[in-house]
Amino acid sequence: MKTLIHILLITFITGIVSVTAQTADRDVNVFPEQVSIEHNEAVERFSRDLTLILTKQLTGAEALNDAVNSADQVAIINQFGDNNVAEIFQSGFGNFARIDIEGNRNNAGIEQRGDENQAFLGIIGNDNVISLLQDGNNNIFNRTFTESGFNAGPFVQTGNNLNIQVTGSGGIPMIIEQTGQGAGIIIRNN
């Protein structure tokens, strides 16, 4: 009986101490310390590249967000699947068109007539057909893709201060027709 009372007493005192300690620690700031480890060169390079990629992606996302917010008319089509058709026709000033497709044998086209227009095409898949027509000044077309097997229809731009950027991987035949002054073309094929 005496042993049982001792056990209960110890348990009770331990509980009080624990509750008091939790209450006391509630407002205490915690400053975690990092262990200083010297990484090898490969890890440092990977970390550096990852930071660069994330920074680029964040910058790109912010730029895209700004473009969407500042555009007068915005049309965005997202398609997931095969044998789909997506098309955007815009006329006027400061339009934004974007088509993102993930699938095979899809057909996507953007036609913009006017100035200060922006068009984006993002493609993941095979045997997709894409085309662009921009008629006006200060227009921008940006296309990203992965995988191969595209039948890239003509990207046609007519006007001044034009810009086309194509980024992706795989050998893709493409036709670019630009008519005007100050036309810039950037192709990155990894």
Place this chain on the structure above:
Amino acid sequence: MFKISFIFIFIFTCNYPCFSQSTKTVTTSGTGHEDLIIQKGDQQSADLNQEGERQRAFIFQAGFGQAANVNQSGSSNLAFIYQMLNVKRDSTQIARLTQSGFNNFLYVNQSELNRASFSQNGTGNTIFYYQNSDSSKTKSSKTTITQKGDGNRATVIQN
């Protein structure tokens, strides 16, 4: 054809505003339902939910601050949303639609200052979106279409 003609006659003969700040909600389930909502005036809202096959939803709105929400599930459904220009001032219009199933069709007509969001899940679905803005008014329209499935078609025309 007679029904569509009647709708236009009703809208154009109704003196502005016929109704104001009203919300109309319709929910149906089954086969072959046809629901029609006509609203003219400010701050109109139409909510339409249909389940089943061969459903048809028609929403006509004229005024300022209109909103149309359509949810359809099943197959061979049709939704028709027509939000008209306001000749006196900028028209703010919102249209949202979700369709799940196959062989569904959506037609939407909006003017300036709109927000449109459409989602279709299934195969053989079609979205046709048309926007015609008055060039003298403020333009700020954002239209987003998401289609998941095969054999779908999305067409956007913005003038």
